[in-house]
Amino acid sequence: KIGEAQVMAESGIDDILIAYPIVGEDKISRLLNLRKWVRKVACTVDSLQGARALSEAALSAELPPREPLDVYIEVDVGFKRVGLPAGKDVVDFALGIQDLKGIRIRGILTHAGHAASSETPEQLLSIARSEAQAMVMTAGMLRENGIHIDEVSIGSTPTSYVLDSFEGITEIRPGTYVFNDSDLLSLGVVSLNDCALSVLASVVSRPSHDRVVFDAGSKTLSSDKQANCKIPGYGVIKGCPDIWIERLSEEHAIARVQPNATAKWNAAAGRKTADRIPEIGEKVQIVPNHACPVVNLFDRFIVTKNDTVIAEWRVQGRGRLA
Amino acid sequence: KIGEAQVMAESGIDDILIAYPIVGEDKISRLLNLRKWVRKVACTVDSLQGARALSEAALSAELPPREPLDVYIEVDVGFKRVGLPAGKDVVDFALGIQDLKGIRIRGILTHAGHAASSETPEQLLSIARSEAQAMVMTAGMLRENGIHIDEVSIGSTPTSYVLDSFEGITEIRPGTYVFNDSDLLSLGVVSLNDCALSVLASVVSRPSHDRVVFDAGSKTLSSDKQANCKIPGYGVIKGCPDIWIERLSEEHAIARVQPNATAKWNAAAGRKTADRIPEIGEKVQIVPNHACPVVNLFDRFIVTKNDTVIAEWRVQGRGRLA
Numbered sequence: 001k002i003g004e005a006q007v008m009a010e011s012g013i014d015d016i017l018i019a020y021p022i023v024g025e026d027k028i029s030r031l032l033n034l035r036k037w038v039r040k041v042a043c044t045v046d047s048l049q050g051a052r053a054l055s056e057a058a059l060s061a062e063l064p065p066r067e068p069l070d071v072y073i074e075v076d077v078g079f080k081r082v083g084l085p086a087g088k089d090v091v092d093f094a095l096g097i098q099d100l101k102g103i104r105i106r107g108i109l110t111h112a113g114h115a116a117s118s119e120t121p122e123q124l125l126s127i128a129r130s131e132a133q134a135m136v137m138t139a140g141m142l143r144e145n146g147i148h149i150d151e152v153s154i155g156s157t158p159t160s161y162v163l164d165s166f167e168g169i170t171e172i173r174p175g176t177y178v179f180n181d182s183d184l185l186s187l188g189v190v191s192l193n194d195c196a197l198s199v200l201a202s203v204v205s206r207p208s209h210d211r212v213v214f215d216a217g218s219k220t221l222s223s224d225k226q227a228n229c230k231i232p233g234y235g236v237i238k239g240c241p242d243i244w245i246e247r248l249s250e251e252h253a254i255a256r257v258q259p260n261a262t263a264k265w266n267a268a269a270g271r272k273t274a275d276r277i278p279e280i281g282e283k284v285q286i287v288p289n290h291a292c293p294v295v296n297l298f299d300r301f302i303v304t305k306n307d308t309v310i311a312e313w314r315v316q317g318r319g320r321l322a
Numbered sequence: 323k324i325g326e327a328q329v330m331a332e333s334g335i336d337d338i339l340i341a342y343p344i345v346g347e348d349k350i351s352r353l354l355n356l357r358k359w360v361r362k363v364a365c366t367v368d369s370l371q372g373a374r375a376l377s378e379a380a381l382s383a384e385l386p387p388r389e390p391l392d393v394y395i396e397v398d399v400g401f402k403r404v405g406l407p408a409g410k411d412v413v414d415f416a417l418g419i420q421d422l423k424g425i426r427i428r429g430i431l432t433h434a435g436h437a438a439s440s441e442t443p444e445q446l447l448s449i450a451r452s453e454a455q456a457m458v459m460t461a462g463m464l465r466e467n468g469i470h471i472d473e474v475s476i477g478s479t480p481t482s483y484v485l486d487s488f489e490g491i492t493e494i495r496p497g498t499y500v501f502n503d504s505d506l507l508s509l510g511v512v513s514l515n516d517c518a519l520s521v522l523a524s525v526v527s528r529p530s531h532d533r534v535v536f537d538a539g540s541k542t543l544s545s546d547k548q549a550n551c552k553i554p555g556y557g558v559i560k561g562c563p564d565i566w567i568e569r570l571s572e573e574h575a576i577a578r579v580q581p582n583a584t585a586k587w588n589a590a591a592g593r594k595t596a597d598r599i600p601e602i603g604e605k606v607q608i609v610p611n612h613a614c615p616v617v618n619l620f621d622r623f624i625v626t627k628n629d630t631v632i633a634e635w636r637v638q639g640r641g642r643l644a
Contacts, residue, residue, distance in 0.1 A: 001537075001573060020573065023526045023537070023603050046527050049602045074527075081569075081576055082527035082535050113571060204345045205368050205396075205404035213404050215323075215345070218615050220643050223545040247403075249435060250614050251323060251342065254403055280371045281345050292572050293540050297618070299641050319621050321542050 002030045003320025005041065011316070014039040019109060019155070019173060021074065021082060023050050025057070027322070032061040035069060042070035042106055046083050051097040058102030070106035072153060077134045078127070079113040086110075086134035087141060094147045107151025107170070108142070110135055115158040117227045121188055128159035136168035161189040181291040185265050186230045192265060198238065198285035199294065200302075201253065203278045212243055212277060214253040216286060220297060223248055224290040231265055235286040241266040243277060245286070253286070324352045325642025327363065333638070336361040341431060341477070341495060343396065343404060345372050347379070349644065354383040357391060364392035364428055368405050373419040380424030392428035394475060397460060399453045401435040408432075408456035409463060416469045429473025429492070430464070432457055437480040439549045443510060450481035458490035483511040503613040507587050508552045514587060520560065520607035521616065522624075523575065525600045534565055534599060536575040538608060542619060545570055546612040553587055557608040563588040565599060567608070575608070 005016050022031050022043040035041045045051045051071065058069045075090055076083035084090050094105055112131040118124035131154050139152045150170070157174040161184075166172070176183075179197035180190045201216040221234050233244040234253065241263035246256040257277055278284055288294045295301075296318050303311040327338050344353050344365040357363045367373045373393070380391045397412055398405035406412050416427055434453040440446035453476050461474045472492070479496035483506075488494070498505075501519035502512045523538040543556050555567040556575065563585035568578040579599055600606055610616040617623075618640050625633040 020537075021526045024524050024605075027524075046529060047602050050526075053603070076529060080530075080533065081571060081574055082529055084529060202346050204343045204372075207368060207398060207404055207406060208402075211402065215342075215644070218544065218546055219618050222540065223547070223615075224540055225545070249403060250618075252403055280369050281375070283346075293545075296541050296572075297641065298643070319619065321620070322537070 001320060001322055002027060002034065003322055004317040005034060005038075006030075007316045007320060009034060009038045016041050017072070017109075017153075017173075018043040019072075019074075019111070019153075020044060021046055021050050022054065025053075028054060028057045029061075032057060032069070036062070040070070042072060044074040044082075044109055045071045045097070045103075046074040046093075048093070048096060051100055051103065055097075055100035055102040068102050068104040071103050072107045072109040072151065073105060075108050075110040075135060075138060077110045077112055077131045079111060081111070081113060083110060086138045090138050091141050091145050091147075094142055095145060098147060105147060105149070107149050107153055108135060108138055109151070109153040109155075109173075111155035111173070112159050113156055115156050116183060116187070118158065118187060119228050121162070124158055124187060124189075125162045125164075128163040129165075131156075131159060132163060132165065132167075132169055139168065157184060158187050158189055176291050179291040179295075181294075182231050182236045182265070182287050182289045183226045183229060185236065185287070186226065192236065192238065192287065195287045197291050197294065198287050199235070200283055201286055202283050203280050204252075206277075206280055210257045212255040212257065214245075214255065214284070214286070215251065216248075216253040217251045218248045219250045220294070221245070221248060221253060221286065221288050222290060222293040222297065224288075224293050226289065229289065231289075232261060235288045236262050236265050238285040238287060239266070240276075240278060240284060323642060323644055324349055324356065325644055326639040327356060328352075329638045329642060331356060331360045338363050339394070339431075339475075339495075340365040341394075341396075341433070341475075342366060343368055343372050344376065347375075350376060350379045351383075354379060354391070358384070362392070364394060366394045366396040366404075366431055367419070367425075368396040368415075370415070370418060373422055373425065377419075377422035377424040390424050390426040393425050394429045394431040394473065395427060397430050397432040397457060399432045399434055399456045400449070401433060403433070403435060405432060408460045412460050413463050413467050413469075416464055417467060420469060427469060427471070429471050429475055430457060430460055431473070431475040431477075431495075433477040433495070434481050435478055437478050438505060438509070440480065440509060441550050443484070446480055446509060446511075447484045447486075450485040451487075453478075453481060454485060454487065454489075454491055461490065479506060480509050480511055498613050501613040501617075503616075504553050504558045504587070504609050504611045505548045505551060507558065507609070508548065514558065514560065514609065517609045519613050519616065520609050521557070523606055523608055525602050525604050525606070526574075528599075528602055532579045534577040534579060536567075536577065536606070536608070537573065538570075538575040539573045540570045541572045542616070543567070543570060543575060543608065543610050544612060544615040544619065546610075546615050548611065551611065553611075554583060557610045558584050558587050560607040560609065561588070562598075562600060562606060 074083035396405035475493040
């Protein structure tokens with residue numbers, strides 16, 4: 001979103017792709033303001049209304065002469081979120097907007113978010129390949145129709161771990177890979193040791209022999225849970241293979257005690273794991289299912305190296321929802 | 323949590339119950355610091371370890387003489403989160419901690435969170451009644467055993483709407499009622515017009531005839547979804563009975579077009595609802611499933627009266643997770 005792009009711009013980043021359709025007068029105006037002081041800013045389009053509104057606003061804004069706003073056409077390769085179906089639909093759309101003044105088609109872009117729900121490694125690889133192929137094919141069709149395309153941009157962390165050919169692709173946009181998380185652990189593309197983000201939580205109650213309650217909840221771990229996730233519950237508790245977080249309230253993570261509940265995922269860390277249940281007051285590290293919304297819930301990161309705190313970083317983009 | 327209590331204290335509230343077990347040296351120390359400048363501060367206990375740690379810290383802190391820290395014993399009436407089972411377990415626990423110096427048993431407290439998943443109005447009323455009865459019974463047993471109890475505190479917004487007798491109860495702690503939300507709509511205890519919190523979102527894409535995408539997602543609506551919720555999806559879109567939010571990404575709400583998808587809940591608002599699908603750029607108000615985590619995702623409320631903006635309020639307690 002534009003608020004996050006503003007944070008990047010203020011930090012000196014001067015080539016920013018907002019992989020989002022910017023719609024509405026207010027947002028377009030903010031985008032064009034940003035465009036005035038940042039060397040390169042682009043956004044996505046997937047509708048004629050959206051492209052026309054950007055075009056009109058860019059024309060009436062005081063952009064430098066002969067400097068149109070760059071847009072990427074968003075392509076749907078199977079996630080069924082935003083974007084036009086790969087192939088002919090994209091070509092027709094591109095032909096329809098190529099003469100609009102004020103904007104310039106810079107490339108095509110997609111996000112194979114459906115890879116995150118893959119049930120097998122084969123399915124994941126298949127989605128990764130078909131994403132790349134659909135994009136390369138669409139780029140070829142656009143060029144055959146005389147439309148200049150600089151960028152062919154694909155996305156998603158899971159696919160970026162397994163894709164075996166990047167021929168014809170100019171850009172990949174994995175995001176979660178910065179930290180990794182239990183969703184990626186579940187897909188088998190990372191081990192627990194590859195997960196850099198965890199939530200530090202304390203046991204606050206052990207009301208029965210099979211229940212452990214931590215001072216974390218949907219306000220710290222988020223309720224995000226991938227369809228088909230092979231790990232039970234809301235995050236993996238490091239070093240505690242025998243418990244899993246069965247339910248979340250806003251402020252409570254209610255864990256169930258069950259032998260070897262997450263042992264497989266803990267074993268993947270290559271460490272000997274404890275077989276005990278943490279006591280009241282004991283602290284544990286919980287690797288969340290989905291790192292992205294968790295980062296957005298906190299104001300600061302505590303940065304450690306070899307178990308020593310070396311820094312605190314502000315989450316500057318937090319809450320920049322528009 | 324203590325961070326939220328600090329916000330209240332700074333705003334002048336001088337009688338604060340933190341309905342949470344305060345565990346760990348750091349948190350207890352912060353609690354006792356708060357206790358020094360706020361007239362009344364209490365927290366909950368449900369473990370001997372927790373009570374002993376509070377007692378020891380309170381004794382070594384410089385609290386005013388003869389001013390112990392008030393604690394509520396947390397009772398479980400069926401939610402199976404924290405708390406001791408109502409009745410004999412609570413009495414045994416109270417007898418075990420009553421001689422600890424530095425703390426004083428002020429009352430008992432419970433939260434019937436399981437009411438939120440009620441499948442019928444009868445089940446909801448039954449949970450509300452059994453919560454109150456279990457607490458009154460437990461208070462009676464404590465008093466018979468010579469333990470002084472000032473407060474008998476029950477909770478949860480759904481039960482507070484239906485409970486028909488408060489005999490023996492000194493305090494109720496509904497929270498969501500401040501705004502109401504689609505979860506309560508689903509339970510049949512409020513109408514859409516009773517829901518005061520909504521997220522303003524714009525259509526950013528309409529990639530197919532049966533799909534509408536809004537610029538809201540798990541970072542604005544949260545992924546919270548009550549078990550047994552009778553409303554499909556992630557929030558009710560005001561005035562749009564024919565669409566429902568089928569999936570969320572962090573920044574996208576992907577809605578499915580389906581005739582009368584949420585018509586029943588919209589009709590409950592007593593308004594004639596539109597039967598059209600919003601266009602790209604059009605704004606809608608989405609009443610979220612669960613108001614609590616949604617408030618925590620925003621920095622500000624925009625306050626309206628008769629559709630006119632009259633104020634902006636800061637969400638001062640946001641992100642006070644510890």
